[in-house]
Amino acid sequence: MQHPTVWKYFLVLLALTSCIDPVNLSLKPEPDQLIVEGLITNENTQAPIKLAYSQPYTQQLGVIPKPLKNATVYVEDQNNNRFDYYENAPGNYISQAFTGVVGNTYTLTIITEGKKVYKSKPEKMLATTPVDGLAAEIRARPKVDSQGDEIIEYNFQTFVNTSDPAEEKNYYMWRWVGTYEVHTQPQDHTKDVKGTPVPDPLPCCAVCWVTEGHQNISVRNDALINGNKIIKQPISLIPILPENFNFRYHLRVKQYSLTESAYNFWRILTSQVTGVGSVQDPPPASVPGNIYNEEDEKEMVLGYFGASAVTTDAFFIDRGEVPFAIPRFIYADDCRVLKNSTAIKPDFW
Template sequence: MNRIKIVGLICLLLGLNSCVDQINFKLDKPERERLIVSGLLTDLNETQTVYLSTTTSNAREPLSVGDSIYVMDDKPRPFSGAWVKLIDETSGKTWDYQQPKEGQYELYGFVHESPDARYVLEIVMSGAVYRSEPQAIPEVIGSDELSVSFERTRLGDNPDAAQAVIKTDVTLPEQVGDYYLRWAVDEAYFWDLTFFPNPFNRPPPLCVVFDFPEPERITLVNGDLLNAPSGKTSQIVAKRLVDQSFLSRHYFNVRQLSISRDAYEYWRRVGEVVNNTGSVFDTPPAPIKGNLYNVNDQNEVVLGYFEVSKAKMTRIFTTLADVPYFLEKICVYEPGKSRDQYDPTCLSCNAFPNSIMAFPDWWFDE
């Protein structure tokens, strides 16, 4: 049986910049492509993002990379040209998403105004209409107190790898049960490009890089299993190997998300697949049912999830002074060394898949 890897796209919004969080699942190659939807709508004042892509299939056409070169791959391909909109089924109000990048759709200026709102994502593409189940934004959420510690750990053949551990001491919502929490973590760090001498003594451009410290970690709390209104719990929300990204200010942006029971069950099942050890008692890798469907074909399998949540953002950053290990600077100018001998990440911020040449608005607020 032909087996492939399908990448589940989990949307984590990064303030001014959005990235894609990837989790790999092995699935049978179907006869037709399947739609993957990854989206998160929150009550935060930020850009809301949805990612659309399609899986491989036995009918997939090769990808042209030149005049006469064609490449066949099994990776999900971004889908562009769809019409994506958000609908509040209670009021009838709609918002249209824009497409700034291939497969990426963004909604600007969204404001959650009513607790009665029931939100639906609608996607029109390739003659088909897809919708998500109606969802309300939950009303309760806890709070986070973050800390970062450094420790040694075994990683592969390295018995002494250095890593940063991001932990939260959580204050739970002020009620007994009937809430479900998830944590999503992204990172942003300043990257010091090589300063080449020049007549005007002009420094290189600013460079801030965005990424995910540990995309396959899924941290969940089921309030129904706790009897502790306003109680405390501790959770590790991410681990990150220590490298040159810690030479300067390195942020960890932690979103606590208050989600529905259905969303909690979805992420719990994703966690089971991600942590599958291969024993006969484990859940076998398989498509995980999300909350989207084809309006005209209920039998079509749509992968992914459109998540609606109440959110609270907490940030913490480290500097070189916090790191108890020696870190070598790798982008230092060396006389006589030609530019093509430097790593591309030392020459241009564009060498990073997700970066901007300016500080985010919140950079110096902490």
């Protein structure tokens, strides 16, 4: 039988990476557990370190992490250089400007208001190779719609190419961000007046840019291709819809170096998150992280602190690459109400 902590851990990770429907689970009360999300890179801007406590699972809310506030957070390298992080939102800690250096080793320290001290195991920032190009191919697959009818769903399967250095073990992670232009019809907006839609034109905005895919990742090691090229590593499956392919789609892919322990963490985590939904899927398992309580190493801490070198590439998928007509997107509202949208045109557009 799975230990309740394993299920709790699994549900917390799902809460951080996706939306889930409540399920009936009987879990015994357990102490809240610290969740750490942190990655430093050799980029000019460092991502925030996010800290939270797991909360009891409920049918109504699922798993809602509670931010860890007012902590002291800093990163040190092997030469004892210290880089402090400051809380700019509950549980969200940002650094002063610093750039990670390939070859350096970094350690995270977290000190709570209650004086608990958590540390990460040292993480060395390894080099990574340049991205050698991106590609996209149309895929068609059958799907059952909401009426129970079988339809054909069309997607772009995207890929990345890179070269793998010989005579050394290499571990990779890829993350992607997609951006697309969307047009809506705020002039056709209506409001309900006693059950009757009445014209209520909005002054803004008809053109927006939407981003998606920030948390989607894929990982790979070089066990089968050491010293050769990695060709057509799958990155994302992007559905072809009226809202995202009426113009063009911009895909940016970042390639990260990983240590072996970081690779094992992300490999197990992605298999657990993507493998949900079938009785034949692997059961949720404890994902070994690298954070520990300095005074109680038996305390389970969720998450991972990593250090990665990054290379990146980007390209556009044009509407003309879709070999069929795409219906006009109809949405009679301000386009800024769409999730992750902005009326400010991106610099790369």
